[in-house]
Amino acid sequence: MKIKSILKYSFVGVLSMTLINCQTDSTEHPVVEAENVTFEESQAIPGSYIVVYNDIHNKLAPLQKAATPEVYERQMQDLKAMYVEEFKMAKLTEASITQTFGHTLNGFAANLTDEQLRLLKGDSRVKSIERDMTIKIAPYRGKPGGNGGGSSPDQQIPYGTLRVGGGTTASAHTAWVIDSGVDLDHPDLNVDEARSRSFLGKNSTPDDQNGHGTHVAGTIGALNNSIGSVGVAPGTTIVAVRVLDRRGSGSTSGVIAGVDYVAANASSNDVANMSLGGGVSTALDNAVLAASSRLKFALAAGNESDNANNHSPARVNGNNIYTISAMNSSDNWASFSNYGSAVDYCAPGVSVYSTWKGGGYNSISGTSMAAPHAAGVLLLGNPSSDGTVKGDPDGNPDPIIHN
Numbered sequence: 001m002k003i004k005s006i007l008k009y010s011f012v013g014v015l016s017m018t019l020i021n022c023q024t025d026s027t028e029h030p031v032v033e034a035e036n037v038t039f040e041e042s043q044a045i046p047g048s049y050i051v052v053y054n055d056i057h058n059k060l061a062p063l064q065k066a067a068t069p070e071v072y073e074r075q076m077q078d079l080k081a082m083y084v085e086e087f088k089m090a091k092l093t094e095a096s097i098t099q100t101f102g103h104t105l106n107g108f109a110a111n112l113t114d115e116q117l118r119l120l121k122g123d124s125r126v127k128s129i130e131r132d133m134t135i136k137i138a139p140y141r142g143k144p145g146g147n148g149g150g151s152s153p154d155q156q157i158p159y160g161t162l163r164v165g166g167g168t169t170a171s172a173h174t175a176w177v178i179d180s181g182v183d184l185d186h187p188d189l190n191v192d193e194a195r196s197r198s199f200l201g202k203n204s205t206p207d208d209q210n211g212h213g214t215h216v217a218g219t220i221g222a223l224n225n226s227i228g229s230v231g232v233a234p235g236t237t238i239v240a241v242r243v244l245d246r247r248g249s250g251s252t253s254g255v256i257a258g259v260d261y262v263a264a265n266a267s268s269n270d271v272a273n274m275s276l277g278g279g280v281s282t283a284l285d286n287a288v289l290a291a292s293s294r295l296k297f298a299l300a301a302g303n304e305s306d307n308a309n310n311h312s313p314a315r316v317n318g319n320n321i322y323t324i325s326a327m328n329s330s331d332n333w334a335s336f337s338n339y340g341s342a343v344d345y346c347a348p349g350v351s352v353y354s355t356w357k358g359g360g361y362n363s364i365s366g367t368s369m370a371a372p373h374a375a376g377v378l379l380l381g382n383p384s385s386d387g388t389v390k391g392d393p394d395g396n397p398d399p400i401i402h403n
């Protein structure tokens with residue numbers, strides 16, 4: 001197989017790895033460069049581009065924070081109409097625009113012909129163009145199917161919830177889970193369905209068809225009742241921001257749209273969790289950095305056993321951005337975890353018990369599972385730490401996050 005996956009998004013679960021470092025023969029395959037982003041043709045979504053707008057004529061007033069999701073949708077509709085008008089010369093149509101961004105990046109994703117691409121590239125009102133890339137699910141180690149629901153197991157407090165000093169108090173703030181959706185009616189979760197959204201196209205549901213997003217949600221806020229699991233901040237309001245489908249397929253543009261929606265609707269002290277990642281996307285990095293002025297972010301470091309600086313959005317640094325590596329129940333480094341200077345804290349990420357789609361439960365591993373422990377701590381206030389992880393491969397042991 002000649003095709004190398006260097007910049008494919010994937011869920012951050014063990015073995016989920018789309019290895020950026022498996023690129024060994026880039027001379028053999030043409031590497032396309034668009035602006036400051038490098039990727040292989042094979043990972044690009046044919047004809048789909050992320051266009052960042054350069055407002056040289058000051059046509060865009062900064063958008064007001066959206067009071068409701070409906071306000072946000074109207075803002076995006078107006079913006080889309082503006083971009084169609086602005087780029088009339090490239091015959092841009094509303095139908096060709098697949099996502100619109102206005103709170104983090106100014107711009108849009110669109111399906112473009114080669115001629116449209118040429119016209120936009122030569123236009124000073126365009127700041128940058130990135131090719132849109134595929135997000136794909138990766139297999140989980142362990143029990144990918146989970147417990148499909150029906151039964152209500154006796155409650156157990158996961159080791160990770162205890163290790164980070166959680167399990168007792170709900171946060172008054174909101175957890176925004178940018179993932180495969182969340183099981184909206186899971187009996188062990190408090191999901192705000194009204195603010196939950198899917199960015200997988202018109203009429204798609206924010207209900208989790210995969211399990212991964214529900215697992216993340218449970219680690220943050222599974223209820224302290226009599227059944228199942230207990231999250232770090234049990235009972236905290238969860239909003240599902242679905243950017244990955246039941247197979248884990250999505251796009252960079254969809255993830256950016258999710259981040260933009262969260263930035264538009266969140267309150268400060270809210271926390272967004274992003275347990276996904278891949279190679280480098282400057283547009284996604286910039287979106288997360290911009291959104292971090294409005295709320296906090298917990299980011300999975302990634303599972304490539306690689307430097308997190310090679311992966312977006314893990315590599316983004318900022319005051320409100322926490323990149324999280326993974327360890328096991330004995331505070332030992334998880335061999336799959338990414339490392340390096342971008343990492344801020346370590347958290348439990350091996351054999352983590354949590355909620356699953358269809359009212360179920362599952363135990364899985366990954367920095368995907370570590371990040372929501374940090375999200376839970378951040379929802380409870382400023383984080384502290386309790387010791388450092390043993391065996392950190394970068395020689396600078398990450399502090400273990402603690403409430």
Ligand SMILES: [Ca+2]
Pocket residue numbers: 155188222223224225226227228229230
């Ligand atoms: Ca419970």
Ligand SMILES: [Ca+2]
Pocket residue numbers: 316317318321322323341342343344
């Ligand atoms: Ca960092």
Ligand SMILES: [Ca+2]
Pocket residue numbers: 339340343392394395396397398
């Ligand atoms: Ca370290």
